[in-house]
Amino acid sequence: MNATRSFQVLVIGGGINGAGVARDLALRGVRVALVEKKDFGSGTTWASSGMIHGGLRYLQQDPEVTYHSCLDSGAIQRIAPQLVFRIPFLMPVFPEDPIGPELMEIGLEMYDRYQPLKNGRPHTRLSREQALRLEPALSPRIDCAFTLDEWGVDASRLVALNALDAAERGAEVHTHCEVLSLLREGGSGRVRGARVRDFVRGDELDLEAEVTLNATGPWAPALAALAGVELRLRPGKGIHLVFERRVSDVAIYARGVDGRDMFTFPHEQNSMAGTTDDDFYGDLDRVDVVEDEVRYVLQAMERSIPGIRRHRVIHSIAGVRPTLWGFGAYEDELSRDYEVLDHAARDGVSGFYSLVGGKLAAYRLMAEDASDRLCAELGVDAPCRTATAPLPGGASTPDVAEIARRFGVGWPAAVRLVFRHGDRAERVLAAVPAPRTLCDCEPLLDAELAHVARREGVRTLTDCALRVRLGVGGCQGAACAGAAGEVLARELGWDAERTAAEVAEFAAERWRAVAPILTGPQLPAMEIHRAVHRGSRPWSAPPPGATSRP
Amino acid sequence: MTAVVIGGGLAGVAAALTLAERGAEVTLVRAGPGATALGWGAVDVAGASPDPGGLPWRDPVRGEPLSPAERLGFLLRSRPAHPYAALFPEGDPQRAVRAAKDAAVALDAWLRPEGLGLGGGLDATVLLANVRGALRVADLATADVAAGDVGSAESIVLADVPGLPGYDPRAAARLLAGELAALGLPARPIRVAPLALPDALRAEASRPARLAAALDAPDAAPLLAQAVAPLAAREGLILLPPVVGLARTLPLLAAASERAGCRVAELLGAPPWSPAGMRLDRALLAALARAGVSLVQGRALALGVEGDRVTAVELERADGGRERLAARAVVLATGRFSGGGLVESGDRVRESLLDLPVYDDRGRRLDGEPARRSLRRRYADPQPLFSGGIRVDGRLRAVGADGRPAQANVLAAGELVGGFDPAICRTGLGFALLSGRRAGEEASRLVAEAASA
Ligand SMILES: Cc1cc2nc3c(=O)[nH]c(=O)nc-3n(C[C@H](O)[C@H](O)[C@H](O)COP(=O)(O)OP(=O)(O)OC[C@H]3O[C@@H](n4cnc5c(N)ncnc54)[C@H](O)[C@@H]3O)c2cc1C
Ligand SMILES: Cc1cc2nc3c(=O)[nH]c(=O)nc-3n(C[C@H](O)[C@H](O)[C@H](O)COP(=O)(O)OP(=O)(O)OC[C@H]3O[C@@H](n4cnc5c(N)ncnc54)[C@H](O)[C@@H]3O)c2cc1C
Numbered sequence A: 001m002n003a004t005r006s007f008q009v010l011v012i013g014g015g016i017n018g019a020g021v022a023r024d025l026a027l028r029g030v031r032v033a034l035v036e037k038k039d040f041g042s043g044t045t046w047a048s049s050g051m052i053h054g055g056l057r058y059l060q061q062d063p064e065v066t067y068h069s070c071l072d073s074g075a076i077q078r079i080a081p082q083l084v085f086r087i088p089f090l091m092p093v094f095p096e097d098p099i100g101p102e103l104m105e106i107g108l109e110m111y112d113r114y115q116p117l118k119n120g121r122p123h124t125r126l127s128r129e130q131a132l133r134l135e136p137a138l139s140p141r142i143d144c145a146f147t148l149d150e151w152g153v154d155a156s157r158l159v160a161l162n163a164l165d166a167a168e169r170g171a172e173v174h175t176h177c178e179v180l181s182l183l184r185e186g187g188s189g190r191v192r193g194a195r196v197r198d199f200v201r202g203d204e205l206d207l208e209a210e211v212t213l214n215a216t217g218p219w220a221p222a223l224a225a226l227a228g229v230e231l232r233l234r235p236g237k238g239i240h241l242v243f244e245r246r247v248s249d250v251a252i253y254a255r256g257v258d259g260r261d262m263f264t265f266p267h268e269q270n271s272m273a274g275t276t277d278d279d280f281y282g283d284l285d286r287v288d289v290v291e292d293e294v295r296y297v298l299q300a301m302e303r304s305i306p307g308i309r310r311h312r313v314i315h316s317i318a319g320v321r322p323t324l325w326g327f328g329a330y331e332d333e334l335s336r337d338y339e340v341l342d343h344a345a346r347d348g349v350s351g352f353y354s355l356v357g358g359k360l361a362a363y364r365l366m367a368e369d370a371s372d373r374l375c376a377e378l379g380v381d382a383p384c385r386t387a388t389a390p391l392p393g394g395a396s397t398p399d400v401a402e403i404a405r406r407f408g409v410g411w412p413a414a415v416r417l418v419f420r421h422g423d424r425a426e427r428v429l430a431a432v433p434a435p436r437t438l439c440d441c442e443p444l445l446d447a448e449l450a451h452v453a454r455r456e457g458v459r460t461l462t463d464c465a466l467r468v469r470l471g472v473g474g475c476q477g478a479a480c481a482g483a484a485g486e487v488l489a490r491e492l493g494w495d496a497e498r499t500a501a502e503v504a505e506f507a508a509e510r511w512r513a514v515a516p517i518l519t520g521p522q523l524p525a526m527e528i529h530r531a532v533h534r535g536s537r538p539w540s541a542p543p544p545g546a547t548s549r550p
Numbered sequence B: 001m002t003a004v005v006i007g008g009g010l011a012g013v014a015a016a017l018t019l020a021e022r023g024a025e026v027t028l029v030r031a032g033p034g035a036t037a038l039g040w041g042a043v044d045v046a047g048a049s050p051d052p053g054g055l056p057w058r059d060p061v062r063g064e065p066l067s068p069a070e071r072l073g074f075l076l077r078s079r080p081a082h083p084y085a086a087l088f089p090e091g092d093p094q095r096a097v098r099a100a101k102d103a104a105v106a107l108d109a110w111l112r113p114e115g116l117g118l119g120g121g122l123d124a125t126v127l128l129a130n131v132r133g134a135l136r137v138a139d140l141a142t143a144d145v146a147a148g149d150v151g152s153a154e155s156i157v158l159a160d161v162p163g164l165p166g167y168d169p170r171a172a173a174r175l176l177a178g179e180l181a182a183l184g185l186p187a188r189p190i191r192v193a194p195l196a197l198p199d200a201l202r203a204e205a206s207r208p209a210r211l212a213a214a215l216d217a218p219d220a221a222p223l224l225a226q227a228v229a230p231l232a233a234r235e236g237l238i239l240l241p242p243v244v245g246l247a248r249t250l251p252l253l254a255a256a257s258e259r260a261g262c263r264v265a266e267l268l269g270a271p272p273w274s275p276a277g278m279r280l281d282r283a284l285l286a287a288l289a290r291a292g293v294s295l296v297q298g299r300a301l302a303l304g305v306e307g308d309r310v311t312a313v314e315l316e317r318a319d320g321g322r323e324r325l326a327a328r329a330v331v332l333a334t335g336r337f338s339g340g341g342l343v344e345s346g347d348r349v350r351e352s353l354l355d356l357p358v359y360d361d362r363g364r365r366l367d368g369e370p371a372r373r374s375l376r377r378r379y380a381d382p383q384p385l386f387s388g389g390i391r392v393d394g395r396l397r398a399v400g401a402d403g404r405p406a407q408a409n410v411l412a413a414g415e416l417v418g419g420f421d422p423a424i425c426r427t428g429l430g431f432a433l434l435s436g437r438r439a440g441e442e443a444s445r446l447v448a449e450a451a452s453a
Helices: A016-027 A063-079 A101-112 A127-136 A156-166 A218-225 A291-304 A341-348 A362-376 A400-408 A411-429 A448-454 A461-466 A481-492 A494-519 A520-533 B012-022 B069-078 B091-113 B167-182 B208-215 B220-231 B247-260 B276-290 B427-451
Strands: A004-012 A030-035 A085-092 A124-127 A144-154 A172-174 A177-184 A191-198 A203-214 A235-244 A252-256 A261-267 A272-273 A315-320 A338-341 A352-357 B002-006 B026-030 B118-120 B128-129 B135-138 B140-143 B154-161 B190-194 B236-240 B265-266 B294-306 B309-317 B322-332 B342-345 B348-351 B410-412
Touching: A004 A016, A004 A191, A004 A362, A016 A030, A016 A156, A016 A352, A016 A362, A030 A063, A030 A177, A030 A203, A063 A362, A085 A101, A085 A127, A085 A261, A085 A520, A101 A144, A124 A127, A127 A144, A144 A156, A144 B012, A156 A461, A177 A203, A191 B236, A203 A218, A218 A315, A235 B167, A252 A291, A261 A291, A272 A291, A291 A494, A315 A520, A315 B140, A338 A362, A341 A352, A352 A362, A352 A461, A352 B294, A362 B118, A362 B342, A362 B348, A400 A411, A400 B012, A411 A448, A448 A481, A448 B128, A461 A494, A494 A520, A494 B167, A520 B276, A520 B342, B002 B012, B002 B427, B012 B026, B012 B091, B012 B276, B012 B427, B069 B091, B091 B118, B091 B140, B091 B208, B091 B427, B128 B167, B135 B167, B140 B276, B154 B167, B167 B190, B208 B220, B208 B348, B220 B236, B236 B247, B247 B265, B276 B294, B294 B322, B410 B427
Parallel strands: A004 A030, A004 A203, A030 A172, A085 A252, A203 A352, B002 B026, B002 B322, B026 B294, B154 B190, B154 B236, B236 B265, B322 B410
Antiparallel strands: A085 A144, A124 A144, A177 A191, A191 A203, A235 A272, A235 A315, A252 A261, A261 A272, A338 A352, B118 B140, B128 B135, B294 B309, B309 B322, B342 B348
16 A cells, blocks of 8 residues: 545546546646556447447437537547548448438438538438449449448547546546545545556555546446445447458448448458447456357348458457436437436535446547536636647648658558657657567557557557557467567566566457457468467466456 | 379478378379468477476476477377377387487488478477577477577577567567576576678668578678677577578578587577578478479369279369369378368368368367357467367378278378367477378378279
């Protein structure tokens, strides 16, 4: 037991919402601490589709959600222009579809009205021939297709940038620190911060705060229970399958047997397909993809893209939406709205708030709302600046060609770096004398790893899957995890044993994402993965499975 | 009428060369490189592993380090599912050691003309460091790395090649020291010293394959020797990263060693880049050509069966053409998933050519269900799927579901034969070599029988 530190606000949970609030408060000059039990965005946010859209889907039940998401999407584009990308969607219409082209057109016209909020283009209607020419992977059975304009973002990078900006503006951020209990005045009075366990250092610390915010997403009920507060969500599990390459250049809508909308969309050099939405009652720390979900998604995709099964599924991502409680509705029909709960008014527990529900696309607005409430309680009177102040790297867009030339890196590596780091790309490249790519799957540079270890608070090799997309391609870390471990070892001063243990843990973590969906085309890659990670393990590394982290 | 070998990894090549040595007419059909081309340089007959499921390095009771022959004996006694049991049914380790020694001599002779060779042996364990500094407790290895036995070196110098990706000799030196300690071996000086290559060569260092190719140039040997010489340590060992040529590795090392006056060897490779497998693969293909084995680049699609035997192999050549080869005997050496011998199709695991039954190392059938069914969630757990393969009888005939030879003249060798997980029970290339030779012998007998019938 050691150091106690004091803040005005303690934010618990480093998903997009917690990181968003921490940044908002830091920008207002509030002394804030942010704690995350794993790494930034490793919860629901990593599992999201990363669409900062209005959600055509919510237009009927929840036009408010659509409006706010579109509005906030526009703001996110302003503050992180480097990190957003346009995702043109194709919506095929099949002869048997219950909603024919005419009805569809009406819905899309409604959505078009929101498009200007997020710099989107109006929809267009394509003939069968036009659609097939645009996307030959599409089923020839279609009647026609519509185009729809949306925006995507690298969701875990967005979380990291919010946390980073918070830190650069004076917030204290802790990853791998889990809140074990809340500090209470006189044992059961006002919430006064939390006791956290640092799983990397293996010690505990007390973070005292005047106000504590529970932003733990689907874990919010468990965290609220630490204060004796009952908080109900209707958690909905969703999965994505990740393909080794791009299945299509544009995103394509697909319909499940139950009529649900899904889609496949390009992300970096992969494509992702999803998602599902099923009530979830299991262990939030072990959300595994099950076979039924894989079949359900592939079946839906196959209708739109008949050749989809020829593509190699390399891994899967599963997460749980922190959906607000609702009874007697199907999962899809539940509101995507959010709530800021003041537990003093609601439950008689003062100094304690929860922020739950919502969408990635509206995170900034939610964070603003929550921050306004917290500032009111603190008596802080500073305006929100998150809609205009750029996130790190977002102030200007550097010239990719110039960077590639100056640092002697390939064009794809430079593009990737500018996408992720914006105007800080040069600073990243300067982190090592001669930047080199670590993997053939994706042009990840050792310089980026060194940079995030040095400047962005990466603490474990496993963090790097989310932080820099290490080992999330076809090799799943067989080719790159060892070398990446050495880069981190240099930056973080790990000894050889710690490095070997980190590499082993990384391999095990990738296995967890692959094993549930491992099929034919990926089997050779995983055979090689084992030859690498089990077949050349050092003698001095701890035995497999002996890591202490949860 | 010939013998047809399907698969061009070490198992298939060993079978084909053995057939050719015995005067048989052989065709080898090969779809491409397999697991053999991915190795790091060790050719494990009975390599030890730190894994709980692997072969031990010390005698579990007496605590003494085990010799390779003792490890092989331990394996024959304790792992009845390992396919060495088919090669050595009487379980006599001495016989197995003799067979391994013979096979090692044969493999060495196949590799020598290509500037490669086999080193190490079954009498003493060699401790080989890889580019990360991790130690492999091995027996046979390609000669370039086998000469780098760390156990017998009083002092070690790791050559630093500035700019070479994936190689950090300082980190390797630290891990290596930890490895020696973990194995209970005495510490010894480990130094890192820069290899002063001429600028023209140094410029290639950022692309290891390019550096290796550049070192193959005729005038490179003295330059390398000159750069290595200053690193020399008496009674010592100089270890270079595995970039010493692609085709002339041994002569290059020999020149450097002579100049330095001490042993000069290569480190074992590690991902992302190791030339060892590629070199081995190349040298094996060259040996096939020298022995007059006809090589068909292509994929066998089906086997034509008449009565109780296979009479033909249907294949698609790499150029797209179809071909039907008449065969008196067939050797299946198609490897596992990365070779192509095992696939998952129709949502179940299967052997790719005859749909032979596939068993894991506990005797459970794997071919009735999808791969993911037999996967365990924890990476640290044993993964039965990766121990799986077909079974063979005592004459290496591939066995059907009834436990009897599936066909009278279909033999199998190498990793296609299941019963061990090569990542943990380190016997991959050793078994490929031994079973390939034996399958070649059996096949030549079948060809001779068919000819006299
Ligand atoms: C499959 C799927 C697809 C989605 N797609 C989209 C989309 O395209 N667009 C969109 O706008 N939204 C999408 N969403 C919704 C969106 O992802 C979520 O609304 C959002 O990510 C929730 O963020 P959060 O910060 O509230 O929760 P989380 O990201 O889960 O963050 C909570 C954090 O709290 C941490 N934590 C928990 N307990 C503790 C503790 N005791 N101590 C410390 N830390 C703790 C967790 O580790 C976690 O990182 C999707 C959701 C899913 C599941
Ligand atoms: C990354 C890695 C590292 C390894 N390191 C070591 C090591 O250090 N030491 C060690 O002893 N072992 C090691 N192993 C294991 C060892 O490589 C294998 O056990 C061994 O190479 C198997 O040889 P094989 O000839 O049976 O199969 P493979 O080498 O896989 O050869 C199979 C061949 O069959 C061909 N083929 C398949 N189907 C068809 C078809 N239908 N028609 C035509 N051809 C076909 C393939 O193209 C290929 O040529 C390693 C394995 C891997 C993957």
